[in-house]
Amino acid sequence: MGKLKLFPGCNCRYYFFGRCIYEEFLNPGFQLMWKCRVLAGLEKDYDGLIHQADVFDLSISQVESIWEKRFKNLDSWGDLCASYIPRKPGDDRCLYLYGNACILEMSTCQGVCSVFRPGKEKDIES
Ligand code: SF4
Numbered sequence: 124m125g126k127l128k129l130f131p132g133c134n135c136r137y138y139f140f141g142r143c144i145y146e147e148f149l150n151p152g153f154q155l156m157w158k159c160r161v162l163a164g165l166e167k168d169y170d171g172l173i174h175q176a177d178v179f180d181l182s183i184s185q186v187e188s189i190w191e192k193r194f195k196n197l198d199s200w201g202d203l204c205a206s207y208i209p210r211k212p213g214d215d216r217c218l219y220l221y222g223n224a225c226i227l228e229m230s231t232c233q234g235v236c237s238v239f240r241p242g243k244e245k246d247i248e249s
């Protein structure tokens with residue numbers, strides 16, 4: 124007998140770029156491995172800087188100045204992630220960012236499933 128083929132899930136409200144955002148929609152931030160690597164990297168750097176500030180007793184202005192210097196030559200998120208695409212003119216959030224998670228890391232939609240809900244969200248708000 125032939126393999127059962129599911130209808131494509133592209134009209135599902137949880138379908139974005141071939142991936143399923145349902146799990147992230149239900150439990151935002153739960154899957155740590157889906158976190159945007161740019162945000163994760165910045166968070167790690169900032170935590171490191173705060174730790175450094177504690178150890179060396181740095182003032183807030185010293186911390187700010189170190190942070191600014193560190194990113195002085197950074198033009199866009201594209202310098203930190205090769206998959207980055209700005210959402211639209213005037214909005215430089217990444218097209219693939221959903222909350223703090225990267226849609227490209229999420230599971231591929233295998234077709235219409237029991238969670239399928241018709242209708243598209245207009246935009247992915249973060
Ligand atoms: S593609 Fe976008 S959301 Fe994904 S890791 Fe890169 S910058 Fe973050």
Ligand code: SF4
Nearest residue numbers: 132135143232235236
């Ligand atoms: S059809 Fe199911 S797997 Fe596909 S996007 Fe919708 S909820 Fe996710």
